[in-house]
Amino acid sequence: LVLKKTNDGWCCLAIACYQGHLDILKLLVQSSAELILSRTGRGLNCLHTACQRGHSDIVEYLLQTCSEKLLFETTEDAGTCLHLACQQGHFRIVKNLIKAGGEALFFKNAAGGLSCLHLACSNGHLEVVKCLINMTGKALLLNLTVEGCSCLHCACEMGHLAIAQYLANLLTPEFVGLKNQSGRTALDLARGAG
Template identity: 35%
Template sequence: MSVAQITDEEKEDLLLSCRYGDLDDVKEFVNKYGQAPLAEVRDENGNTVLHMASGNGHIELLEYLLPLVPPSLLSAQNESKSTALHWACVNAHLPVVQKLVQFPGGPGVDLIDIKNAAGRSPLAEAEMAGWDEGAKWLVQVMNLEESGAKEVDEEVAAGASTQDVEVEIQDADGQIARMSLGRSDQAPSPDKPASSQP
């Protein structure tokens, strides 16, 4: 059955069920209409079922939805160009952030580099929200190849003690994070830049 045969009220109910984490109602919708509409239904602002579940921290619902939607929905942007990951970061939902980034077959760490209309990545949103735990986790998993990690590798290869190596990493938004390498018990520590606006 196509989305055209689903009423606007049913679409709205699906999105509300995702917003409030009502897994039973979402399952009922899928039983009635199949999984294809899950990827197509949007609200007036372009938000998807993943935006609603992720922004509100509904991990069980997210775990149900992810295998049913195309992986491209993870990078779907709403009218403000925010992804579900942006919303999870703004609202400090670490298990959701981890699930979105680590979902097999999905965009993976590339999600961290997607910028919204304000020019901010999910990492920048986490930092702006003051959510250090999430920002640290994102820095740990993000692709560091373009941000000077080679220079650190060269220092380590040259014999520098990895316990003493401190790295400053600049993300795609110009945000700076500091990390100590060589000790597994130490996590990266994002710092706010001197100026929050470029």
């Protein structure tokens, strides 16, 4: 019964992680450790789910309990747990994942070449943006998507002024004026965002 999944691929352990029930998670892991490796129908593992939902206590437990393999597993769109935490702006979780995964986790890109920094910029999470740049320097900042978009493009397109200003102060004028594959600069995208 513990291993049984719902029609969309969720086992009870994944649901416990999604809902933030640490005590239930611990009980389930004791009864069947293999549950930690199960995935939902969308390819999420239990660590992905906890990172996405912002359950830092569950993330900390999983990082202590699980192998490093779980940390680097990707979703169907090639995102890692760090991508999900950055997208949602869960700063404490981002810091814990960085501590556990190190530099190798920073430079994994999701579908379309999206880095964790692109996602933090697109979703307006300035604290996470600053953390990632402080940890990686300009290497992650200069990363482009497959469409040629920089993190500045992402922030401007979504109208995140504070992030755009922060990034513009770190970049050279040439990089600020960089055109994506559609021939649009970050400023062009900012005009479209209003």
